[in-house]
Amino acid sequence: xxxxxxxxxAERDIARTLGVVSGEAIIGAHIFRDLFAGITNIIGxxxxxxxxxxxxxxxxxxxxxCEEAAKLGADAVVGVDLDYEAMGADNGMLMVxxxxxxxxxx
Numbered sequence: 437x438x439x440x441x442x443x444x445x446a447e448r449d450i451a452r453t454l455g456v457v458s459g460e461a462i463i464g465a466h467i468f469r470d471l472f473a474g475i476t477n478i479i480g481x482x483x484x485x486x487x488x489x490x491x492x493x494x495x496x497x498x499x500x501x502c503e504e505a506a507k508l509g510a511d512a513v514v515g516v517d518l519d520y521e522a523m524g525a526d527n528g529m530l531m532v533x534x535x536x537x538x539x540x541x542x
């Protein structure tokens with residue numbers, strides 16, 4: 437499935453718009469990952485555990501969005517937008533949402 441953050445696909449024409457599609461992933465923050473991220477924040481550097489978790493959640497959300505588009509018979513999803521939202525008690529969870537427009541290409 438072709439995905440694009442732009443409203444088109446380079447060198448391809450959109451034949452038909454099929455509708456809005458989305459995918460979501462919610463991840464919980466693990467206590468040890470929080471501890472090591474806090475230490476990293478104090479001494480400097482990157483919080484690798486969080487970065488890995490964010491990548492995994494983003495990949496899941498995009499995959500779900502593409503699966504929904506495929507069910508509609510789409511060739512691509514354009515105008516893809518990724519949103520990140522802290523939620524839950526003490527913001528202990530993170531939701532990643534991928535949304536875009538499923539299209540059929542010529």
